[in-house]
Amino acid sequence: MLRKVLRQCYSIHRPTYAVPRLYRRLCSSPSETAAATISIDRSSLYNPPEHSHQPSSDSELVRHLKGIIKFRGGPISLGEYMSEVLTNPKAGYYINRDVFGAEGDFITSPEVSQMFGEMVGVWVMCLWEQMGQPHRVNLVELGPGRGTLMADLLRGTSKFKNFIESLHVHLVECSPALQKLQHQNLKCIGEENAAQDNDKITARSSFGTPVSWNATLEQVPSGLPTIIIAHEFFDALPVHQFQRASRGWCEKMVDVAEDSMFRFVLSPQPTPATLFLLKRCQWAAPEEIAKLDQIEVCPKTMELTQTIVERISSDGGGALIIDYGLDGVISDSLQAIRKHKFVNLLDNPGSADLSAYVDFASIRHSAEEASGEVCVHGPITQSEFLGGLGINFRVEALLQNCTEEQGESLRTGYWRLVGDGEAPFWEGGDEGVPIGMGNRYKAMAIVNKKQGVPLPFQ
Secondary structure (H helix, E strand, O other): OHHHHHHHHHHHHOOOOOOOHHHHHHHHOOOOOOOOOOOOOHHHOOOOOOOOOOOOOOOHHHHHHHHHHHHHOOOEEHHHHHHHHHHOOOOOOOOOOOOEOOOOOEOOHHHHOHHHHHHHHHHHHHHHHHOOOOOOEEEEEEOOOOOHHHHHHHHHHOOOHHHHHHEEEEEEOOOHHHHHHHHHHOOOEEEEOOOOOOOOEEEEOOOOOEEEEEOOHHHOOOOOOEEEEEEOOHHHOOOEEEEEEOOEEEEEEEEEOOOOOEEEEEOOOOOOOHHHHHHHHHHOOHHHHHOOOEEEEOHHHHHHHHHHHHHHHHHOEEEEEEEEEEOOOEOOOOEEEEOOEEEOOOOOOOOOEEEOOEEHHHHHHHHHHHOOOEEEEEEEEHHHHHHHOOHHHHHHHHHOOOOHHHHHHHHHHHHHHHOEEEOOOOOOOHHHOOEEEOOOEEEEEEEEHHHOOOOOOO
């Protein structure tokens, strides 16, 4: 009965073409099923912003932000505010806590089901084969969270010794708290070659793969073919917002009001980020801009894309970007999320996650401008991406050796990854209904032209 209902919920995602043998080998291997409590995914949130009306003294981060504004003698950009809120070395949201999962503020695809990391592993291994199976490869993950995706990737491909032995894993992570969790989840042993500035620590995973931590992508050693994974990383990069006014496009800024609370104001004159607004408008059709009263741009997205492309162009390899967003200009998507609910952006900064929709068109244009040695593929929906890599075969294999409870978890996790909207098979309460993010999330690949077209973007 369970399999029958499962087939009903994923039949629309079954690939219409023959799946290569490698997919079947990777997807059919038995593995321990991860039975975890599923929480609400950020893609389904619809709660209106909440204000905290409790009187409280200013936090360290609030005092720091007010100090910057006072020192500057005027407001700061929303991008600078977002950067301080998320990654301030002392009080940033990501720096000193575990923000993921049911007990955190949001849940990501790797935490939903082990199948997500396994399918990303299929993609990485297929690209490695297209690259000619090099003996040494840098496998880089940007913003690896708890390390769940990388742990599932390595476990799912561990039987392919030539592949595993070729990898040097680099985790680009600025949070000491998350670095510790990643070390634990990858079951790392020892610390080798610890640099004095502590920007690079190397250990070995339980599969024997060397694992290094770097603060930035630029610190990852060059000279080797490189495969980069960026899952829900671009959405946390600081964005700048512009609003159409009588005097033209004005940047939205953060200031301190007379009551000592943060407020939004508009810049009286052009700002440095205006150059990126002009570039983004040049990439868009005039009619696309004409209908908008607000535009969101992310300079860091353009700069990071250029860095990725330069690395892939010189060293070979490719990058996989999976995130929620649009293939076009973003109007106003920045949100604050605390305990799986939307809250006000300026309310108690540092206590909530800030994230914005990813402008995939901006990534494509930035990549194509940076180098003629790469090709950009996608975006396609997460449902198409995972379906094309054989997630249907994987879930069938896992169902053959699991308990009823594990089967229910698999079915729910599968729907969250590839479904669209509320799960039709759900029989529980309205509060816990699984919401599919298969169409809301997109996948894009940037690869060196020498590698050809990666799967499943043909």
